[in-house]
Amino acid sequence: xxxxxxxxxxxxxxxxxxxxxxxxxxxxxxxxxxxxxxxxxxxxxxxxxxxxxxxxxxxxxxxxxxxxxxxxxxxxxxxxxxxxxxxxxxxxxxxxxxxxxxxxxxxxxxxxxxxxxxxxxxxxxxxxxxxxxxxxxxxxxxxxxxxxxxxxxxxxxxxxxx
Ligand SMILES: [Zn+2]
Numbered sequence: 139x140x141x142x143x144x145x146x147x148x149x150x151x152x153x154x155x156x157x158x159x160x161x162x163x164x165x166x167x168x169x170x171x172x173x174x175x176x177x178x179x180x181x182x183x184x185x186x187x188x189x190x191x192x193x194x195x196x197x198x199x200x201x202x203x204x205x206x207x208x209x210x211x212x213x214x215x216x217x218x219x220x221x222x223x224x225x226x227x228x229x230x231x232x233x234x235x236x237x238x239x240x241x242x243x244x245x246x247x248x249x250x251x252x253x254x255x256x257x258x259x260x261x262x263x264x265x266x267x268x269x270x271x272x273x274x275x276x277x278x279x280x281x282x283x284x285x286x287x288x289x290x291x292x293x294x295x296x297x298x299x300x
Pocket of ligand 1: 190191192219220221222223224
């Protein structure tokens with residue numbers, strides 16, 4: 139129940155990304171049962187390949203706590219993190235990550251690699267997968283379908299003008 143409550147908040151962040159034509163991925167970081175950081179994907183807006191939801195949320199959480207170690211925090215993320223974000227999660231020593239939807243094409247929490255649970259590293263992350271999976275997956279699918287439809291329409295318009 140707790141996990142669903144916070145995943146809903148991550149989904150709200152993803153929705154904000156959606157409204158700004160960003161790939162809808164949202165993230166919240168929770169400490170002692172309270173949200174200390176919220177973020178969504180801003181790759182286009184910031185024109186920055188590093189502006190993933192998880193990185194922005196880690197930045198905020200570190201500012202709030204005044205510590206680079208987020209050792210008593212839980213991260214909720216609507217989509218399985220990429221290799222960069224999985225690396226940042228390990229660097230921040232986040233002990234637990236809750237994931238909505240898995241990402242077979244780019245995920246590094248078990249899909250392509252599992253960088254969160256490499257025994258040779260000095261930190262491993264407890265993983266919970268599939269929390270509100272349907273909602274998280276649907277949001278991404280809707281976004282990409284809309285994007286494809288928009289492109290088709292534009293193409294049609296161009297052909298009509300030709
Ligand atoms: Zn990422």
